[in-house]
Amino acid sequence: SAVISQKPSRDICQRGTSLTIQCQVDSQVTMMFWYRQQPGQSLTLIATANQGSEATYESGFVIDKFPISRPNLTFSTLTVSNMSPEDSSIYLCSVERGAGETQYFGPGTRLLVL
Amino acid sequence: EDQVTQSPEALRLQEGESSSLNCSYTVSGLRGLFWYRQDPGKGPEFLFTLYSAGEEKEKERLKATLTKKESFLHITAPKPEDSATYLCAVQGQSSRLTFGEGTQLTVNP
Numbered sequence: 026s027a028v029i030s031q032k033p034s035r036d037i038c039q040r041g042t043s044l045t046i047q048c049q050v051d052s053q054v055t056m057m058f059w060y061r062q063q064p065g066q067s068l069t070l071i072a073t074a075n076q077g078s079e080a081t082y083e084s085g086f087v088i089d090k091f092p093i094s095r096p097n098l099t100f101s102t103l104t105v106s107n108m109s110p111e112d113s114s115i116y117l118c119s120v121e122r123g124a125g126e127t128q129y130f131g132p133g134t135r136l137l138v139l
Numbered sequence: 140e141d142q143v144t145q146s147p148e149a150l151r152l153q154e155g156e157s158s159s160l161n162c163s164y165t166v167s168g169l170r171g172l173f174w175y176r177q178d179p180g181k182g183p184e185f186l187f188t189l190y191s192a193g194e195e196k197e198k199e200r201l202k203a204t205l206t207k208k209e210s211f212l213h214i215t216a217p218k219p220e221d222s223a224t225y226l227c228a229v230q231g232q233s234s235r236l237t238f239g240e241g242t243q244l245t246v247n248p
Contacts, residue, residue: 067226067240068228068236069238073235117183125170125230127171127173128236130182130183131182133181133182
């Protein structure tokens, strides 16, 4: 398994502002992912965070809205930009040690946009 | 497009009352089917990975099975601490995980 931490654990933000969420893993991993879980719903993949190159975004998600960084094999950030109340969700980081292996999830960041 | 459907959406059991959760899927080239448990306000916790039809895995009161079209999570003699949302996900040739909507399980003492 992997020990994954996320900061902040929760936040309340004003419309139009941006929030950066951090994800830290206790050891090097091959793959890091960012998911969104809207209230009462399941998980939706936002993007794959690639080390040393641009993230790979899923349909419906764009870099201008959700810029992602991955400077090394243990750390990634997701920014939620120009927030609106529709962005209120839980944002989850997950990791795979090797491609195609089990994904382990962080504790999540609970975001409320007013 | 990979798809996962879980049933029932919600399930209430009495302590000790065994039952099963269903996960039906369609996927192009199954690489793995995953079960997770999620408690309120927390991230999903990994339970099992199944790779091929006929495979079974067990952990305490939980047993997961897999056929070519569905997976079952059997819960034997559940306890209140088993109350959670159980998520099923598949990984196909695209390597991304596709999640179902989950089954919210409540076990009453």
